[in-house]
Amino acid sequence: MGFPGVPRAATAAATLALLAACAGPGPSGPAEDPACAPYAAYHGQAGSTITVSSSIRGVEADKLVQAWAGFETCTGITIDYTGRADFEKSLPVEVAAGHVPDVALFPQPGLLALVARAGRLQPAPAAVADNVRRYFPADWQxxxxxxGELYGTPIDGNVKSLVWYSPKFFAAHGWTVPQTWAELIGLSDRIAGTGTKPWCAGIESGGSTGWPVTDWLEDVLLRTAGPAVYDEWVEHRIPFDDPRVVAALDRVGGILRNPRYVNGGLGGVASIATTAYQEAGLPILTHDCALHHQASFYTSFWPANADIAPDGDLYAFYLPPVDPAAGRPVLGAGVFAAAFTDRPEVQAFSLYLTTPDFADSRARTSGIVSSNKGLDRDVLTTPIGKLSAALLADPEAAFRFDGSDQMPAAVGAGTFWSGMTDWIRGADTATVLHRIETTWPA
Structure with a gap:
């Protein structure tokens, strides 16, 4: 079994452009291995090092590094990766000081835009831009x-409109997956009636604490006000504290600030603010709670021996709509690679990240879905990966990118996060949202 390759991923023009950029002898040793033949277009920069930084850490960082291991081995280019808990807050400071990595992986388009407008990012080279146009939907571009300039290339995608649960636990109690919001609340009441807290949640995430509540608000706003209003809110064409946003957050509060509903196995409502999001869903395995709203990437935080399947210890269902007749909104997010330098090895790596081969490798190593249209779905071996791919490909679904990730970084990765943390601690809904509105950049 060889490494994933380049030929089906790169256009002929892209390959020729890259060969011209990377002229020179290829790496010795690994390059002579037939398994490395697909990486011939990237040769010529052996011995060089590329620094990469992002917010991806822990086990998921290990899987990310595995996804480009073939590129490293076969080209002789070392990828020096650093995952940082304070990435979103520290990167703008480092940009201002001139201390930047070669490549950053941005989880927020809003932060990417801030850094690009500071004049430090390199526009995507022609070969990279060609691949992005070929393989990614217009929205992701x-x-x-x-x-008007392409800087960030999508490399990861995920679905956020998911609720994790235990099919075995449900079956033992005769519970069924809800199809509407009313059924979801009815189910929560039935679970609470058994003495089990239906929901567990946690929003602690270091310098990013609070972001899980932003996902809740965005998911609910999509379901109550619709995609068009959601877009107006994200783009600040309506105020952050529009009455429809206030109503959506109050609906979220009916779950997250309801002492009958939370926080199973972890404490009361107040414990949500101090519970690490990576650990917040674990009480499902001990049946201390039954439901946990979190994205498809949460697969990485369950124990390795957990049976994740439609009839297993764990699975997830689509967060149901308030009004099924209004459509099927799907909230998602992703990661975008952008370069601060334009050295040949950086351009080679940037091109590789746009290919279906990298998307396939990422899926194999972590089960993470990409919005890359060339992704081979057969390599998605996890049930959640397949579920996510189906939701992203559903022609009837109205996909929207995470709102906070699109907003100006001062809001989306700043006052929105801190405001939701204050809200979970008991601050008034309208007051918190108005305070965030006042921080929107002029």
């Missing part, structure tokens, strides 16, 4: 474009 738009999220990486700033003032």
């Amino acid at each position: 738009r999220y990486g474009t700033v003032d």
Whole structure:
């Protein structure tokens, strides 16, 4: 079994352009291995090092590094990766000081736009831009474009409109997966009636504490006000504290600030603010709670021996709509690679990240879904990966990118996060949302 390759991923023009950029002798040793033949287009920069930084840490960082291991081995280019808990807050400071990595992986288009407008990011080379246009939907291209220039190339995608649960636990109690919001609340009441807290949640995430509540608000706003209003809110064409947003957050509060509903196995409502999001769903395995709203990437935080399957210890269902007749909104997010330098080895790595081969490798190593249209779905071996791919490909679904990730970084990765933390601690809904509105950049 060889490493994933380049030929089906790169256009002929892209390959020729890259060969010209990377002229020179290829790496010795690994390059002579037939398994490395697909990486011939990237040769010529052996012995060089590329620094990469992002917010991806822990086990998921290990899987990310595995996804480009073939590129490293066969090209002789070392990828020096650093995952940081304070990435979103520290990167703008480092950009201002001139201390930047070669490549950053941005989880927020809003932060990417901030850095691009500071004049430090390199526009995507022609070969990279060609691949992005070939393999990614128009919306995903738009999220990486700033003032008409492509800077960020999508490499990961995920679905956030999911609720994790235990099919075995449900079956033992005769519970069924809800199809509407009313059924979801009815189910929560039935679970609470058994003495089990239906929901568990946690929002602690270091310098990013609070972001899980932003996902809740965005998911609910999509379901109550619709995608068009959601877009207006994200783009600040309506105030952050529009009455429809206030109503959506109050609906979220009916779950997260309801002492009958939370926080199973972890404490009361107040414990949500101090519970690490990575650990917040674990009480499902001990049946101390039954439901946990979290994205498809949460697969990485369950124990390795957990049976994740439609009839297993764990699985997930689509967060149901308030009004099924209004459509099926799907909230998601992703990661965008953008370069601060334009050295040949950086351009080679950037091109590789746009290919279906990297998307396939990422899926194999971590089960993470990409919005890359060339992704081979057969390599998705996890049930959640397949579920996520189906939701992203559903022609009837109205997909929207995470709102906080698109907003100006001062809000989306700043006052929105801190405001939701204050809200979970008991602050008034309208007051918190108005305070965030006042921080939107002029």
